[in-house]
Amino acid sequence: MTADAKPRPGDVVAAVARSVARTARLLLQGRLTAPRTLAGTVLRDADGGGSTVFRETRAAGRGTDTVLLVVAFRLRWVGSSRWAHAVFRTSCVVNTPLFAGFPGFVSKLWLTDRSSGVYRGLYEWAGASAADAYAQRLGQVLRLVTVPGSVSYAVLEGVGRADVVAGRVRLPGLGAPPSPRGGAAPRPHA
Structure with missing residues (x-):
């Protein structure tokens, strides 16, 4: 499959x-x-x-040479309902099997921006091609439950999670290319 090819639904289900x-x-x-x-x-x-970390998932003993994958989206049907967002944040842990077993997964920070309703996943992934393959599959699943056109992702090479946590690199905006503040220039994906 080429980098621009979209995975078929059967491939997504199998993955x-x-x-x-x-x-x-x-x-x-x-x-x-x-x-x-x-x-x-x-x-x-x-x-x-800003987005607030509300959960972290980490796979022990995986990956040392990692890239960052940032996925952003807005949920459909929840609007500005505080209780609906609270239910999502509490129950989203059940989604862990949908990503933690993908080849190359190292860690995920689960993020929410309560003022805009944007959710993000900040992943560490072993290898840009593995991160991109996962993001393409995730995008197909997310499009079922998100506001149309709100799913975006970027693979950032040469940038570590510590760079984002320390504020040296900012998270990409929803649908926008990433904005580095120091460090290597990221490679955006749409």
Whole structure:
């Protein structure tokens, strides 16, 4: 499959099924954790706003040479309902098997910008091509539950998660290319 090709629905279902099986193995081996050290941390974005970390997922012993994958979206049907967003944030942990078993997954920070209703996933991924392949599959799944046109992602090479947490690199805005503040120039994907 070329980098510009979209995965077929059957390929997406098969990839998710493999991820669920691998996630089960990670859980059984005690290699999937949910650290709380960054919960409540606000990460700045290119639009001048900020997203708050509300959960972290980490796979132990995976990847040392990583890229960042930033996925952004707005949920459909929840609008500005505070309780609906609270339910989503609480229940989204059940989505862990949909990503943690994909090849190359290292970690994910779950982010929300309550003022704009934008959710983000800040992933560490072993390899840009693996991150891009996952993002294309995720995009197809997210489009079922998001505001049309609100799903975007960027793969950032040469930038570490610590750069974003420290504020040296800002998160890409929804639908916008990433905005580095120092560090290597990112490679955007749409």
